[in-house]
Amino acid sequence: MYELLNKMSDNIKSGSRKDLFKLLNESSQYDVTISKSRNRVFIDKNGKEIIDFASGNYLGFDKRQEELLPSAIQAVKDYGLHTGRARLTGHYGLCLELEARLARFIRAEDALIVTNTFLGSIGIIPALLEENDLVVMDKAAHAIMFHGAQLARDKGAILKSYPHDDLDQLETLLKTHQHARHKLICLDGVYSITGNYVRLAEIQAIAHKYNAILFVDDAHGFGMLGNTVKSQNPYGDGSGIVNYLDLSYDNILYIAGTAKNMGCAMAFAGVSKKLKNTLLAFSKPLDYSQQPIPFAFGLLNAGLDLLAQEGDVLKIKIHGMVQELLAGLAQLGFETFCQNGFPIVSVKIPNTEMLTTFSKILYSDYGLFVTSCPYPTMPKGSECIRMTITAMNEPWQLKKIIQAFSDYKEEILL
Numbered sequence: 263m264y265e266l267l268n269k270m271s272d273n274i275k276s277g278s279r280k281d282l283f284k285l286l287n288e289s290s291q292y293d294v295t296i297s298k299s300r301n302r303v304f305i306d307k308n309g310k311e312i313i314d315f316a317s318g319n320y321l322g323f324d325k326r327q328e329e330l331l332p333s334a335i336q337a338v339k340d341y342g343l344h345t346g347r348a349r350l351t352g353h354y355g356l357c358l359e360l361e362a363r364l365a366r367f368i369r370a371e372d373a374l375i376v377t378n379t380f381l382g383s384i385g386i387i388p389a390l391l392e393e394n395d396l397v398v399m400d401k402a403a404h405a406i407m408f409h410g411a412q413l414a415r416d417k418g419a420i421l422k423s424y425p426h427d428d429l430d431q432l433e434t435l436l437k438t439h440q441h442a443r444h445k446l447i448c449l450d451g452v453y454s455i456t457g458n459y460v461r462l463a464e465i466q467a468i469a470h471k472y473n474a475i476l477f478v479d480d481a482h483g484f485g486m487l488g489n490t491v492k493s494q495n496p497y498g499d500g501s502g503i504v505n506y507l508d509l510s511y512d513n514i515l516y517i518a519g520t521a522k523n524m525g526c527a528m529a530f531a532g533v534s535k536k537l538k539n540t541l542l543a544f545s546k547p548l549d550y551s552q553q554p555i556p557f558a559f560g561l562l563n564a565g566l567d568l569l570a571q572e573g574d575v576l577k578i579k580i581h582g583m584v585q586e587l588l589a590g591l592a593q594l595g596f597e598t599f600c601q602n603g604f605p606i607v608s609v610k611i612p613n614t615e616m617l618t619t620f621s622k623i624l625y626s627d628y629g630l631f632v633t634s635c636p637y638p639t640m641p642k643g644s645e646c647i648r649m650t651i652t653a654m655n656e657p658w659q660l661k662k663i664i665q666a667f668s669d670y671k672e673e674i675l676l
């Protein structure tokens with residue numbers, strides 16, 4: 263039984279992901295079974311207590327069932343469990359109301375809800391580009407945009423990339439291909455491994471010179487970063503990286519995930535009304551696949567309310583913990599990538615072998631669930647252990663990280 267399927271399974275474990283697959287398996291921080299948890303402490307399948315520093319739910323809304331559920335349940339009561347059709351053919355009023363709310367919040371002309379950022383990217387990028395168009399990737403941009411760009415290349419678009427944040431190279435590419443009809447530059451708002459922010463103002467200015475459009479994936483930033491004018495926290499009101507940097511959407515196609523900060527697996531694009539109509543017809547997942555369910559719309563509505571009520575308090579707590587962790591690691595002599603104070607703290611580890619050994623120790627001896635970022639996820643020499651700090655973590659949990667790094671300081675710092 264399944265002889266052919268299993269043979270196929272063995273064969274596809276060759277190629278570039280093979281090493282990664284093997285390393286992840288060895289690190290023991292892979293496919294971890296997570297039980298019901300409180301405050302980011304869960305019991306794994308061996309009955310071991312583990313502290314979770316690998317969650318992207320910075321605001322902790324994933325554990326705010328009590329506050330978010332009533333709205334989600336009301337949406338189900340009002341509309342049913344499921345639309346049962348692709349977005350192109352029909353939607354509930356609730357979906358449009360939520361899109362209007364999201365557009366107001368991020369200050370875009372309109373918003374288009376998609377199932378997640380992956381389907382958003384592989385739907386929107388190839389919908390926009392055709393033969394003689396250009397798609398340019400920052401090499402550190404999230405892989406999902408690359409998949410979208412590959413589909414655009416299948417339609418005849420030219421696909422180019424430039425070294426991370428090398429704006430001279432970006433400009434050279436745009437100049438070389440200045441006659442391309444449409445030009446799209448794909449970037450992360452917040453880089454998922456370093457936690458650093460894109461230099462959007464500079465890139466937007468370059469893009470303007472060449473009539474290029476920026477496709478900005480703000481999966482981490484939406485909910486965390488935003489307009490800082492009335493915020494009593496350094497990250498802002500959560501309306502996204504474009505507002506955080508006080509820029510306009512003039513030549514920006516913004517895409518935000520709600521899975522990380524809003525406790526709700528969904529995403530949306532910030533677009534003009536005209537482009538929204540075009541995307542409805544041309545983005546394939548909106549035609550060939552299901553749309554999000556009313557439950558998710560209700561969750562996100564309540565999440566936006568909770569963000570307005572508690573965002574400042576939660577972010578002040580997060581900021582304090584990030585500063586504490588950074589100070590502790592710096593005191594020990596460890597280098598992180600963190601330049602902006604975003605709650606992604608990645609510590610450089612000299613090589614992949616040490617990374618695998620240390621992440622195993624972190625899990626088994628200290629009960630810490632972190633993200634290992636080996637080569638080829640990161641370039642050789644930049645391998646790192648990534649920790650994400652959320653409002654559900656507690657300061658005593660950070661002390662465990664500092665302790666572990668302190669205990670292994672000699673080995674890691676060589």
Ligand SMILES: Cc1ncc(COP(=O)(O)O)c(C=O)c1O
Nearest residue numbers: 378379380404450454481519521
């Ligand atoms: C920059 C970036 N974009 C997109 C995603 C995936 O988001 P989603 O779960 O909404 O598909 C991630 C996931 O970690 C990410 O880091």
